[in-house]
Amino acid sequence: MTMLKQLLWRRFILSAAVVCALSVPVTEAQAALATYSFAGDLDNDPMSQYSISGSFTFDKATSGSGGVYHGAVTDFTFNLHDEGVLVYTSTFTPTGLNGVTVSKDMMSPFGGIFDRWALVSGVTSDDLLTQGIPPVDYAPYSFDLRFNRMGGGLFADTSLQAPPSLGSLGIPGGQGSARWRLFIEDADGNPAAFVGSITSLTAVPLPAGVVLFGIGLISLVGLGAGRVRKLQGSRA
Numbered sequence: 001m002t003m004l005k006q007l008l009w010r011r012f013i014l015s016a017a018v019v020c021a022l023s024v025p026v027t028e029a030q031a032a033l034a035t036y037s038f039a040g041d042l043d044n045d046p047m048s049q050y051s052i053s054g055s056f057t058f059d060k061a062t063s064g065s066g067g068v069y070h071g072a073v074t075d076f077t078f079n080l081h082d083e084g085v086l087v088y089t090s091t092f093t094p095t096g097l098n099g100v101t102v103s104k105d106m107m108s109p110f111g112g113i114f115d116r117w118a119l120v121s122g123v124t125s126d127d128l129l130t131q132g133i134p135p136v137d138y139a140p141y142s143f144d145l146r147f148n149r150m151g152g153g154l155f156a157d158t159s160l161q162a163p164p165s166l167g168s169l170g171i172p173g174g175q176g177s178a179r180w181r182l183f184i185e186d187a188d189g190n191p192a193a194f195v196g197s198i199t200s201l202t203a204v205p206l207p208a209g210v211v212l213f214g215i216g217l218i219s220l221v222g223l224g225a226g227r228v229r230k231l232q233g234s235r236a
Helices: 003-024 206-235
Strands: 031-043 050-059 075-084 085-092 101-108 113-124 129-131 136-150 176-185 191-204
Touching: 031 176, 050 113, 075 113, 075 136, 136 191
Parallel strands: none
Antiparallel strands: 031 050, 031 191, 050 075, 075 085, 085 113, 101 113, 113 136, 129 136, 136 176, 176 191
């Protein structure tokens, strides 16, 4: 009877360990977050001297209506590179709408319809951007990116969902576009903007440490289950 109780207790521990291994690494809040990295180029740069990169995170559980999800964006980073060297960074700030908009079968002012996945984020930076002659210092205040597909057919509905792949937009050579804009202003509030195209968009998986932690727990559970089976065999 004592041995039976020990086996039952071990089985209970193993069952609890399986639950922990499957549920601890990814909480409900973490599961709702989606992170993407992007890269792109800068308009009016014939020598391809500059490039951009960055990432954004949005909460898939954000409520909204009409395809508008204010406050969905929770993190953001924008980097500007000069011949591959990082020269400027701006990051997320909670001021602003920080939202995602999913549009379906919208009428274009140029004729026809289009679908769009758009993101806007408030941004800030410790660095100033110097532009013009004579040079004027600018600070960032907003960033947006837009994925468009003329003719529609990109989304089944306007629920909050993952951004479309560049391939689904028909890039390159199709009717779609993937564009970014960084808005800046001088000390007097006069605006300007950097603009360009998105050339890469990639979903960022869970951190490797989180995944390995879960795998490690499951491996330990498997070892424990094997020992229980051996004990059961020895008692048979």
